[in-house]
Amino acid sequence: MSEFLQLTVYGLANGAVLALAALGFVLIYKATSVINFSQGEFLLIGGYLFYTAFVLFGLPWTLAVVVGVIAAALLGVVIERLVLRPLIGEEPIAVIMVTIGLAAVLRSLVQMFYGTTPREMPDVLPSGSVDVAGASVPLDRLTAIGVAAVVLTAFSAFFRWSRHGIAMRAVADDQQAALAQGIPVQRIFAMAWAMAAVSALIGGLLLADITEVSQNLIGFGLIVFPVVILGGLDSVPGTIVGGLTIGLISQYAEGFSPGASQVVPYVALVLILLVRPYGLFGQVRIERV
Amino acid sequence: MAATATGIYHTSYASELRLRHTNAEKLRLWLALAGLVALPWLVNPYWLGIVNTIGIAVIGAVGLNILVGFTGQISLGQGGFLAVGAFTSALLSGRAGLPVPLSVLAAVLVTAGIGAFFGLPALRLKGLYLAIATLASQEIILFVVRRWDWLTAGQGFLDVDRLTIFGWKIPRVSFEFTWYWVIAGVAVLAVIAARNLFRCALGRSFMAVRDQDIAASAIGVDLTRTKLMAFAVSSGYVGLAGALTAHYTETVTWERFTLTVSIQYLAMIIVGGLGSVAGAVYGATFVMLLPPLLAELADLLRPGMPFLADQLPAVQVAAFGLAIMLFLLFEPRGLNRIWQRAKDYVRFWPFRY
Numbered sequence: 158m159s160e161f162l163q164l165t166v167y168g169l170a171n172g173a174v175l176a177l178a179a180l181g182f183v184l185i186y187k188a189t190s191v192i193n194f195s196q197g198e199f200l201l202i203g204g205y206l207f208y209t210a211f212v213l214f215g216l217p218w219t220l221a222v223v224v225g226v227i228a229a230a231l232l233g234v235v236i237e238r239l240v241l242r243p244l245i246g247e248e249p250i251a252v253i254m255v256t257i258g259l260a261a262v263l264r265s266l267v268q269m270f271y272g273t274t275p276r277e278m279p280d281v282l283p284s285g286s287v288d289v290a291g292a293s294v295p296l297d298r299l300t301a302i303g304v305a306a307v308v309l310t311a312f313s314a315f316f317r318w319s320r321h322g323i324a325m326r327a328v329a330d331d332q333q334a335a336l337a338q339g340i341p342v343q344r345i346f347a348m349a350w351a352m353a354a355v356s357a358l359i360g361g362l363l364l365a366d367i368t369e370v371s372q373n374l375i376g377f378g379l380i381v382f383p384v385v386i387l388g389g390l391d392s393v394p395g396t397i398v399g400g401l402t403i404g405l406i407s408q409y410a411e412g413f414s415p416g417a418s419q420v421v422p423y424v425a426l427v428l429i430l431l432v433r434p435y436g437l438f439g440q441v442r443i444e445r446v
Numbered sequence: 447m448a449a450t451a452t453g454i455y456h457t458s459y460a461s462e463l464r465l466r467h468t469n470a471e472k473l474r475l476w477l478a479l480a481g482l483v484a485l486p487w488l489v490n491p492y493w494l495g496i497v498n499t500i501g502i503a504v505i506g507a508v509g510l511n512i513l514v515g516f517t518g519q520i521s522l523g524q525g526g527f528l529a530v531g532a533f534t535s536a537l538l539s540g541r542a543g544l545p546v547p548l549s550v551l552a553a554v555l556v557t558a559g560i561g562a563f564f565g566l567p568a569l570r571l572k573g574l575y576l577a578i579a580t581l582a583s584q585e586i587i588l589f590v591v592r593r594w595d596w597l598t599a600g601q602g603f604l605d606v607d608r609l610t611i612f613g614w615k616i617p618r619v620s621f622e623f624t625w626y627w628v629i630a631g632v633a634v635l636a637v638i639a640a641r642n643l644f645r646c647a648l649g650r651s652f653m654a655v656r657d658q659d660i661a662a663s664a665i666g667v668d669l670t671r672t673k674l675m676a677f678a679v680s681s682g683y684v685g686l687a688g689a690l691t692a693h694y695t696e697t698v699t700w701e702r703f704t705l706t707v708s709i710q711y712l713a714m715i716i717v718g719g720l721g722s723v724a725g726a727v728y729g730a731t732f733v734m735l736l737p738p739l740l741a742e743l744a745d746l747l748r749p750g751m752p753f754l755a756d757q758l759p760a761v762q763v764a765a766f767g768l769a770i771m772l773f774l775l776f777e778p779r780g781l782n783r784i785w786q787r788a789k790d791y792v793r794f795w796p797f798r799y
Contacts, residue, residue, distance in 0.1 A: 192574045192577070192578075240771060240775070243775050244774065244775070247774075247778070249520065249573040249574050249577065250514065250520050250577075250716075250720070251716075251774050251778060253520065253574070253577055254712060254713070254716050254774060255770070255771055255775070257709055257712070257713075257767075257770065258713075258766075258767040258768070258771040258774070259767065259771060260767065261709075261764065261766050261767025261770070262763075262764050262767035262768055262771065263767075264763060264767075265760040265761070265762075265763035265764035265767065266760075266764065268757075268759070268763070269757050269760045269761070379581070379585075379705070382578050382581060382582075383582075386578060390574075416593065419585070419589055420585060420586055423581075423582040423585040423586050423589075424582075426578065426579075427579060427582045427583070427586070430567060430570075430571060430575060430579050430582075431567065431570065434570070434571060434575055
């Protein structure tokens with residue numbers, strides 16, 4: 158029972174971070190219908206940006222977060238302007254491959270500047286653990302769940318009530334209609350990338366704190382796909398449900414047979430695609446053959 | 447004789463179906479063949495080894511282009527299919543004692559079958575969704591290969607015996623040289639087969655599905671059969687490349703078939719030109735030559751720019767990513783298009799067009 162509880166907490170914590178990573182992915186897909194294969198690299202860059210501000214520049218962590226957020230947002234805008242905008246309206250393969258190329262460039266830049274050795278970062282999240290029903294639950298993971306919950310709620314609220322959020326939804330719905338309403342679609346695209354980079358920064362920060370700052374953060378980028386397919390490619394609440402479900406499933410699978418967490422999400426992904434390709438909350442807009 | 451190419455006029459269907467129409471094309475073909483024959487005497491064994499890996503990559507890239515470029519089905523599962531081909535051939539020749547040509551043939555057939563199976567999602571999914579589904583097939587195949595102890599008898603990798611040709615074991619000294627002829631021969635056959643595939647009904651139906659699948663089915667193309675055939679044919683090529691990799695490198699490990707490899711092959715056909723057999727050849731050459739050429743360059747610049755040599759692995763990855771991005775942004779139709787434009791420029795000079 159205690160092992161079950163432990164797996165549950167680990168699964169929820171991983172799921173919360175996954176949801177954050179998936180949020181960036183969904184933001185981009187929703188507004189610009191681009192599948193971003195460099196989401197893992199965004200997490201990586203996010204982790205290293207915070208590490209740079211916090212450890213190398215020695216800023217207090219609150220200020221480091223602010224610096225990181227600004228840097229990530231700038232990066233997102235620059236990438237959108239230089240790489241993605243020329244490809245608007247191109248075939249899916251071109252857009253997919255350009256994000257894959259971008260991923261390679263981002264990854265190698267991080268490697269050039271920081272090397273391949275993992276960096277230790279002093280804990281920001283509280284360390285130690287509490288005993289719940291016989292299982293020791295690490296505090297940093299609990300906090301990670303909390304932070305992710307706050308961020309995800311904030312983004313959901315942003316989409317529900319803020320002017321810009323509504324504009325983004327309008328662009329996602331129909332670009333021409335949005336243009337006719339006077340919504341600056343190009344600025345919305347840039348904003349989507351900036352916000353995706355920021356959410357990846359928070360995800361990367363949490364991951365870096367739980368584990369360490371290293372190239373392994375990229376691995377989380379691929380596992381985003383099962384999450385978003387389950388939740389629906391264009392659904393913000395879907396990322397939460399999808400992230401938590403995939404996080405839990407893979408932790409339980411890991412408890413059942415070590416190593417299984419590497420494949421179970423993808424099996425789930427194939428099953429979802431065959432049964433319900435638009436996911437739990439996605440719009441039924443998929444082009445069938 | 448400068449005005450030979452004012453136009454190509456066909457007087458019969460047979461002449462239109464011909465692969466090469468002008469004397470210049472025939473001359474270039476003979477020159478290329480002569481180059482291929484002369485090559486092993488012109489380069490040292492290190493570069494000949496790189497040429498051999500290029501040859502294998504050409505086969506795989508042509509196969510992937512059949513699926514992605516000609517049929518329009520995005521696949522990120524290339525690495526997994528390479529693994530299937532490599533392991534099948536290695537196991538059949540090593541453990542079952544089959545002669546290598548037969549085991550390679552079996553690898554082609556097995557990979558084609560498995561490719562068709564993993565192509566099943568393509569019957570319901572398109573574009574982005576299909577890309578994600580094939581990503582899953584890549585991860586699943588690789589997981590099976592990694593965790594199935596029986597495959598490697600628990601040691602994590604497979605040893606493959608040195609290739610013997612009619613009882614003659616390739617000696618160490620002429621290893622690359624002998625392999626060059628094997629690989630070049632197979633690669634040339636593969637390229638010719640692919641060129642001819644698109645002159646027959648099956649290949650034409652692939653292109654019809656790519657251009658407009660609904661219109662294709664309206665003119666009587668069986669979508670299910672065509673898509674599965676595209677996956678099977680493409681995977682057969684990839685299986686061949688995988689099997690050759692196994693026998694050429696003499697070890698089979700799963701590390702050689704990760705998602706990175708799938709991406710590398712996609713990069714080849716993007717850089718070379720989607721939907722063109724020649725493009726796959728150019729792209730495979732470009733992508734496989736890039737890292738060793740960068741290594742040479744870094745070595746050359748070491749005194750002035752030690753940074754390049756120190757960071758070589760990262761620089762190679764960055765150059766790879768940059769190449770993909772720059773081609774997509776500035777020449778989405780790849781090296782093949784650049785080559786065509788160069789030819790046009792020469793042909794029409796001094797006029798612009």
